[in-house]
Amino acid sequence: MTQNEILQQSPQVLIEKYPFLSSFFEGQHWMSGLNPAQSLAELFVLIDEEFAEDQAFDADAFIGQLIDFITEMQAFIGNDSFKVNKLTILPGTNKSGEPEGFEKLDFKPKTITSIVGPTGSGKSRLLADIEWVAQGDTPTKRKMLINDQLPDSVWRFSGNKKLVAQLSQNMNFVMDLTVKEFLELHAKSRMVSDADDLINRIISSANELAGEKFSPDTAITALSGGQSRALMIADTALLSQSPVVLIDEIENAGIDRKKALEILTGEDKIVLMATHDPLLALMADQRIVIKNGGIHSVIKTSSEERALLAELEQADNKHQKMRTALRSGAVLQRENE
Amino acid sequence: MNLVTISGPPSSGKTAVILKTAESLKQRGLKIGAVKFDCLYTEDDVAYEKAGIPVKKGLSGSLCPDHYFVSNIEAVTAWGVEEKFDLLVSESAGLCNRCSPYVKDIKAVCVIDNLSGINTPRKIGPMLRMADIVVITKGDIVSQAEREVFAAGVYAVNPGAVIMHVNGLTGQGAYELSTLLFDENQHIDTLKGKKLRFSMPSALCSYCLGETRIGESYQMGNVRKIDLKNN
Structure with a gap:
């Protein structure tokens, strides 16, 4: 016009x-x-x-x-x-200018990649590279492809279209709204036409994740830590349009972490998760080891690690059961072996 | 020299964003200078100095801070040219939300934060609406949903701007911002003859001239009355 x-x-x-x-x-x-x-x-x-x-x-x-x-x-x-079916990172260099330890790194929807490495090793830079859809023009010189093609610059500059949604431990709800009002507001900003159904799905997903259920009329600021995290995860999975979800540790309190990851992958998200918790790290399909500002190696989760994960999950289940029992006022007992 | 004007509400994270961005620019071997405009008090010049960035500070005191800005930006630019900076950053707080101390053809950045409330983008006037780049800060402490709602609110009032998230603490996004701030092909030698993107708020009433007494008979000049009947 x-x-x-x-x-x-x-x-x-x-x-x-x-x-x-x-x-x-x-x-x-x-x-x-x-x-x-x-x-x-x-x-x-x-x-x-x-x-x-x-x-x-x-x-x-x-x-x-x-x-x-x-x-x-x-x-x-x-x-x-437009769907992101594949996100690819082509290697750059670490802080010393040495080439990174991989040839090509693919991320596909429904898969989980964990990121490990000490604080300050370059995790934030990796995430920033993805968010900015680096084209050899960031300090690491990494290059990104979307669906095997050079990405559109709209991913960089548009306020509404961002590649990465983030979930981190420090996040809080700051608005003074009920859960329902809050989700309506988010749905409106995402131009969702039939929001009611979606909002109900988000609330029921979140309630599956959280130990204690909340209603649509609860104020978001009154939610417990676990409930807020559950709502943030369900909302990001179902309402955020960013194809990549980056999780910075999920704490082990009041939330079913395995189910949380299932909800995200179930919505076709590419999940990246910075964690040093073996239970989470081994749930991933692959993990990226970061050292000295660069990707040092990429490890596929082995079958031995998967077996180990099963053991860890058993221990975790036991732990969670005791937590639930404690909450209801029970006296804990040693289980029959 | 490149000149960039950065403004935003008080405590939105302007200085933190500039310092992180300057780090990236300095790594590219660029020489950065800064000027900080404020009203009564600022310690930000210390932060700039600590980061090794030459800085001038200007306090407007009892004058309208934006009028003070526009009366001084040209001299400050001359200082920057003399010091042979590659980039001079002018930082000023937007205090009445009406103003845009932005100059035509000079890159303008507005910094606002996620904590400032969902209706804030609508409350801020030209400072947000006329900016070329809008930087949203404090995204690490609010939920993804609130970040998206806030960005959509900014987008609705300034659809033409580049909207980006920068974390003033970790510096995430600062490198990316730095690539947008410096342009090799831009050379500003003077601001003489350039124009503001918008007129400043106007006022010339008895209180501008030092009147302190309250009452109808002391009000002179450009005075406006609240409409209590149809309010």
């Missing part, structure tokens, strides 16, 4: 044509009190000069932004069908 064409349209007609514009027009203070059925050209004439100056309103800039918004949102919605 050209500038002149858009000037002849009214906000009302534009919103009918592009429903996503409602959020854009809601942010336009200058329109309050004006009739949205009038064309923009007519509305511009009606704006009080003093008010325009107060709000620093500039008609040309406004039209430019409106056109930007329509173009980008159309691309955003249209690209919904």
